[in-house]
Amino acid sequence: xxxxxxxxxxxxxxxxxxxxxxxxxxxxxxxxxxxxxxxxxxxxxxxxxxxxxxxxxxxxxxxxxxxxxxxxxxxxxxxxxxxxxxxxxxxxxxxxxxxxxxxxxxxxxxxxxxxxxxxxxxxxxxxxxxxxxxxxxxxxxxxxxxxxxxxxxxxxxxxxxxxxxxxxxxxxxxxxxxxxxxxxxxxxxxxxxxxxxxxxxxxxxxxxxxxxxxxxxxxxxxxxxxxxxxxxxxxxxxxxxxxxxxxxxxxxxxxxxxxxxxxxxxxxxxxxxxxxxxxxxxxxxxxxxxxxxxxxxxxxxxxxxxxxxxxxxxxxxxxxxxxxxxxxxxxxxxxxxxxx
Amino acid sequence: xxxxxxxxxxxxxxxxxxxxxxxxxxxxxxxxxxxxxxxxxxxxxxxxxxxxxxxxxxxxxxxxxxxxxxxxxxxxxxxxxxxxxxxxxxxxxxxxxxxxxxxxxxxxxxxxxxxxxxxxxxxxxxxxxxxxxxxxxxxxxxxxxxxxxxxxxxxxxxxxxxxxxxxxxxxxxxxxxxxxxxxxxxxxxxxxxxxxxxxxxxxxxxxxxxxxxxxxxxxxxxxxxxxxxxxxxxxxxxxxxxxxxxxxxxxxxxxxxxxxxxxxxxxxxxxxxxxxxxxxxxxxxxxxxxxxxxxxxxxxxxxxxxxxxxxxxxxxxxxxxxxxxxxxxxxxxxxxxxxx
Numbered sequence: 001x002x003x004x005x006x007x008x009x010x011x012x013x014x015x016x017x018x019x020x021x022x023x024x025x026x027x028x029x030x031x032x033x034x035x036x037x038x039x040x041x042x043x044x045x046x047x048x049x050x051x052x053x054x055x056x057x058x059x060x061x062x063x064x065x066x067x068x069x070x071x072x073x074x075x076x077x078x079x080x081x082x083x084x085x086x087x088x089x090x091x092x093x094x095x096x097x098x099x100x101x102x103x104x105x106x107x108x109x110x111x112x113x114x115x116x117x118x119x120x121x122x123x124x125x126x127x128x129x130x131x132x133x134x135x136x137x138x139x140x141x142x143x144x145x146x147x148x149x150x151x152x153x154x155x156x157x158x159x160x161x162x163x164x165x166x167x168x169x170x171x172x173x174x175x176x177x178x179x180x181x182x183x184x185x186x187x188x189x190x191x192x193x194x195x196x197x198x199x200x201x202x203x204x205x206x207x208x209x210x211x212x213x214x215x216x217x218x219x220x221x222x223x224x225x226x227x228x229x230x231x232x233x234x235x236x237x238x239x240x241x242x243x244x245x246x247x248x249x250x251x252x253x254x255x256x257x258x259x260x261x262x263x264x265x266x267x268x269x270x271x272x273x274x275x276x277x278x279x280x281x282x283x284x285x286x287x288x289x290x291x292x293x294x295x296x297x298x299x300x301x302x303x304x305x306x307x308x309x310x311x312x313x314x315x316x317x318x319x320x321x322x323x324x325x326x327x328x329x330x331x332x333x334x335x336x337x338x339x340x
Numbered sequence: 341x342x343x344x345x346x347x348x349x350x351x352x353x354x355x356x357x358x359x360x361x362x363x364x365x366x367x368x369x370x371x372x373x374x375x376x377x378x379x380x381x382x383x384x385x386x387x388x389x390x391x392x393x394x395x396x397x398x399x400x401x402x403x404x405x406x407x408x409x410x411x412x413x414x415x416x417x418x419x420x421x422x423x424x425x426x427x428x429x430x431x432x433x434x435x436x437x438x439x440x441x442x443x444x445x446x447x448x449x450x451x452x453x454x455x456x457x458x459x460x461x462x463x464x465x466x467x468x469x470x471x472x473x474x475x476x477x478x479x480x481x482x483x484x485x486x487x488x489x490x491x492x493x494x495x496x497x498x499x500x501x502x503x504x505x506x507x508x509x510x511x512x513x514x515x516x517x518x519x520x521x522x523x524x525x526x527x528x529x530x531x532x533x534x535x536x537x538x539x540x541x542x543x544x545x546x547x548x549x550x551x552x553x554x555x556x557x558x559x560x561x562x563x564x565x566x567x568x569x570x571x572x573x574x575x576x577x578x579x580x581x582x583x584x585x586x587x588x589x590x591x592x593x594x595x596x597x598x599x600x601x602x603x604x605x606x607x608x609x610x611x612x613x614x615x616x617x618x619x620x621x622x623x624x625x626x627x628x629x630x631x632x633x634x635x636x637x638x639x640x641x642x643x644x645x646x647x648x649x650x651x652x653x654x655x656x657x658x659x660x661x662x663x664x665x666x667x668x669x670x671x672x673x674x675x676x677x678x679x680x
């Protein structure tokens with residue numbers, strides 16, 4: 001089969017690879033319909049994380065082609081969506097809705113999802129079958145559910161976005177934009193997108209943003225306060241993961257308000273006294289996408305949401321290297337890879 | 341009148357002072373029945389915070405002797421309890437339950453509470469009258485409500501202590517001990533006190549602790565995990581405010597669990613990536629004691645709780661200097677000062 005291998009920083013190739021096989025009785029093999037490139041794939045691409053001939057990709061939708069003897073919840077022929085973490089969905093942590101911290105957690109796309117086939121561990125807990133085989137037009141949205149939608153949704157839930165709330169969103173990448181969509185679906189009254197890119201502002205408005213703030217840092221915080229009677233937003237979604245964005249999120253939140261943070265924190269350090277006197281609630285981390293998958297799939301299936309719009313470039317798997325370049329150079333928000 | 345002045349670090353004197361007077365129409369003057377010495381008073385006492393002939397004390401109960409023209413909710417003769425922060429209790433932040441972040445907040449005991457009389461600003465929002473004049477035996481508990489009980493209660497609420505939950509408490513000072521009492525009242529199933537002092541362990545058990553962990557740091561975290569199927573506690577109260585205690589609290593909490601922190605964070609710095617992958621909820625800061633006062637006063641009035649037990653030394657106001665020494669030398673958990 002064909003699949004993406006990152007040989008070293010900046011060196012992405014599509015190569016012939018061995019097809020994955022069932023290793024554990026709880027495994028499933030899927031034939032991917034589509035995959036995509038994640039913002040987090042750019043860390044090794046840019047040399048900021050180690051990489052050495054690594055199979056890439058962790059977002060996936062596709063059709064089950066084989067299951068291990070212990071698999072009960074999905075069967076060959078099912079169209080499935082799964083999360084980037086595999087989870088048993090039965091342990092105490094999973095039952096509390098924190099599948100990314102499952103006591104048996106492991107990478108969801110064990111053999112790399114930017115490829116024709118992939119092995120998915122703990123298939124019963126990890127995969128959710130769609131009501132039937134989807135129309136092709138639904139594929140991008142279902143793929144978004146696998147990571148960026150689920151992550152933006154978790155951020156909005158962690159920030160307690162809801163009726164009567166003003167929600168600010170720090171970060172205008174795919175996750176931030178889908179955090180806006182989630183806040184809208186959760187009933188937020190006002191949604192402030194922090195973005196300085198016209199194309200992303202347009203998508204933010206399409207997803208439900210009512211206001212745009214272009215300023216960042218101190219000026220960004222001041223702009224949010226000016227829009228909220230000097231108090232700050234009730235809910236702030238942090239979808240970047242830098243020191244500046246994290247502090248921007250905390251300081252833009254009113255005392256007693258909620259910060260939902262999902263940007264992977266790189267070199268972030270929070271001063272205890274600043275946090276203490278902020279009076280905010282802080283919750284986040286790797287999003288337990290699995291918790292939300294049934295609900296998100298249904299919303300997509302019923303055409304109530306269209307998160308697939310975050311994919312602004314679609315390329316065949318064979319052109320994955322160009323996809324990485326486009327995201328690295330910020331020519332694309334998020335790249336979908338069509339397969340087969 | 342007589343009142344405590346801290347001349348400089350370690351130099352506490354009871355001196356003749358001018359009686360406070362109404363400055364704003366929203367002020368009230370109270371004659372104190374009792375006051376106490378706070379753990380936070382030890383910071384300037386030990387030279388860790390600046391102090392220069394400063395009137396001391398911020399915890400108070402007493403009888404209203406005079407009110408400004410605009411005061412409506414309390415009247416001369418009322419027995420009242422208030423918080424260490426004055427708040428209007430009408431702004432949007434107060435209405436959300438965060439009175440310590442009131443848009444008009446200011447010190448509650450404006451002229452110092454370790455004295456015979458004290459001026460209380462924003463009396464309508466700050467003071468809560470008891471159902472009548474209390475029996476003397478209730479005074480210590482009502483005084484505890486003014487700060488340490490309200491703070492421990494907020495920590496337990498922030499940690500989402502409740503039925504079915506295992507709650508761990510880091511810190512065995514007055515606030516930590518009353519966090520145990522709060523967790524018990526809120527219905528927690530299991531309460532683990534982290535303490536290595538026999539007298540405090542005894543009081544912890546009296547307040548509702550079901551387990552004691554004497555270890556700290558890594559060993560303390562391991563002990564909590566051993567008691568919780570390796571998962572960590574659902575809820576952890578942090579009532580110290582050091583780097584070690586904060587990390588102990590975060591690491592002793594299961595993913596998706598809640599840390600309620602009320603120890604004033606001195607030199608604490610949280611690593612973003614550690615926090616991200618912990619998956620915990622973090623909430624705390626200066627406790628909005630005012631939110632809980634009506635409920636806490638009623639519980640005390642009905643003799644359902646006896647938080648006054650945290651006072652293990654009672655001295656007349658004139659002997660305040662000995663009270664400071666006793667707390668500084670850890671001979672007392674918390675010192676009550678009788679007045680008049």
